[in-house]
Amino acid sequence: MRNSASNPKKRNKFIAGILAAGVAGAALSAGVVSNTPAVLAAPVTVDTPQQNFGFADVVSKVSPAVVSVRVTQDVKPTADMGRGGFASPFDNLPEDHPLRRFFDIPGQGQTPPGMAPHRGNRQAIGQGSGFFISDDGYVVTNNHVVENGSTFTIVMDDGTEYDAKLIGTDERTDLALLKVDAPNTKFTYVEFGDDNAARVGDWVVAVGNPFGLGGSVTAGIISARGRDIGAGPYDDFLQIDAAVNRGNSGGPAFGLDGKVIGVNTAIFSPSGGNVGIAFAIPASVAKDVVASLRQDGTVERGWLGVQIGQVTEDIAEAVGLSEAEGAIVTMPDNETPASKAGIQTGDVITAVDGETVTGPRELARKIANYRPGSTVEITVWRDNASKTVDVTLGDLSQLDEAASIDAPRSNGSPVNPSSLSGYGITLTPSEDGKGVVVTDVDPDSSAAEKGFQAGDTIVAVNGSEVADQQDVSAAIENASKNGRRAALFQLRNGDGQNRFVALPIEKS
Template structure:
């Protein structure tokens, strides 16, 4: 006879059977056990590239960056209006010119917005304060800023990163590159300073950190990339700006743009802005240019540039083709200045300067920068392209005259009249009074000549560097070019004592 279970054991058995039945029912109804208690999925995770921050760079360089304050013994105007970029030549631009309208200096905070004559009836004199940025380049107090920040000032001071304000004196300026040097008396202290880097190694897309004093707010840091190189914004003959997209605003003028090694690769000097605020396009003076200028200012208080005395223009593809050059590089000499170094050395009108001291000349501005960087009195080896061959000419670099005569811009008094017509080119010409060249009296507005900018009153002096006196000389030169397989002829034009070259496509019969 089976042994009878105890009541407690019996109850446990019933509970176990019930649980087993319930679990079996759940499995039958819903599938496997895992469906009853699903496991949670892992959150989304992406192994992207690690982007370094700029905190380490900023911590090192910030003590070297200062706010520059400028005081002037003049009264401000009540109607200041916008403050435009004050680089060389901008004051002469007509109202409404796109450069004058869009390239604004970092004014407002950068410099006094306006001036007027002192009023003798008013007691005392106002001392308006303008603000910009700058940075120390030596531990004994030399610092760099923009010329347009200090322009017109009578007293200067700098505010350090820790809030200390110190008086400064102006060492010198260079309006052509918009640079200025100030000096602070160290009084026994040593300043944190930064060094210029090699901007030749800077590539489009490289990171850049801008530190400055936007809107007078004090030390402010923004970051971006180098968005372009070699920008010409029409500010002067040595334009070669680095374009950056870091947020740069009024008051950043004179402030440094750093690479990730804490070296200054540019000095912020201009912005492109219809509204005066940051739109992501700013321009910085390259460190290589700034270092040359700043070193001279510290040593002598001014800047002396090399000069060879030539009027030059770009070499277009058409000009290169007409002269037999393989590349559209270099600078063509429209006219050497009388008694200038180039003329004395034998450089002629129509020569294309292709190299200076063995360094290739990319264009007119590159030539201007290369010559300007050579100290007056030094010798230079200039390579020119003349009559389908390269020629080397040695010359002595002179100092750039302080006041170079500006060529006239008056309109020619030559009126259209009877003359011989170059039908294939839409030109009517007559011999000049002095027998040198032919005068253009009429231009067909639908012709290639009109497209190239040839106007009535222009004098055609040479064709392919051969002097012309009449239409026959022009036709002969064109035929010679055709025989040589050229697609264009090079005309030397003279207007109001200014010479220029135009490549005119050869008409195909």
């Protein structure tokens, strides 16, 4: 008998038979026999129009509207003026300003090698960017570009220079408005677009004056939205990866339709060079602020008068909210619109005029959009129920004048400390009888994990004021009986600042 392997045709049939038998055997061994092919989910596909892509058309249209802003300022006599007398607008920022960490560059401010220190009175020159928003000469830039400036010069992309005057500034959003008076001259200008329609991944084109080099163009994408960089209470920056450097501040970030979707204001850079992380003020914010500056030379904002914190999952559970949204009131200031309307410590603000509040910064922005004297409906969650309170807003300029609560403090030694069983904290009554002082925290306890610290005063638990450990234990037990998995502690530190911490209830 001849071996089938010696005949190619028979060998192929033989192999095919083995393979078929193997597949069938595998199906039988699995307990399933099926002739139906497996159905796989369709992969993600994106229909992208094919085109000769570039930014030249956008740049050619918008560039004439983008300008350099040169600022001179009188400076005090110093023993050392670096950079040959060139000052960056970022140098205007106070040492403790939150934006400092985005702008400081090691070695800057020192006298360059081979140059003698400058002495005596002089004028420093700083440069930034800006853009026209009207044909009669209104220019938008950053507040930190013009801050402390004595004279302002607008330099066009063709080198033409115009004197400008300062119309107004808004430190809280880092925006400023200048005006060029040039009779019989119509300037090319751009308009604000809708940044809310811009998505992460969309193209942006940044035009500005990096390092004093004049009109420079870079491109990138929106890499994130809603960034909080600690610059102020209204942080809501667009993050872009276009190459933005020192001197680009105040310049526009354009969408591909040639409309401004952001005003470049900060970079994150440990070295001082571009690392692909820049922040722009959204057009929706800038548009409203600039309109107020143009009309009144200042910005008026509504003021509620509360200190607020984030609602975490634990806090939501402790107060009976289904979602971790809103802003918890850690302290209503004395004699403020909020306190006069009856808003209390521990209230969770969930809506303003029926619009949901997702967090503290959104609440701050919503209130700021109202003019002083406006009456708004504030929805709060209190005692497991939703309530509405009408509040007539004050003027934010009153903030510095508003009285703050003088929090009780315990400066004496602990008296009769006692341990709160199962929670890893040791308590003692405060000297004035208001609250219970935390004298020790077990570093391995859930209390330490949640941020309890020795010296904190427990003011209330689940909205009930406490004066001793028994009050604390009773409030926790009551929360447990009501089906809560966490108890909400109102803590006050030695500086009089309140915060809320939700501590999981230990089951005995």
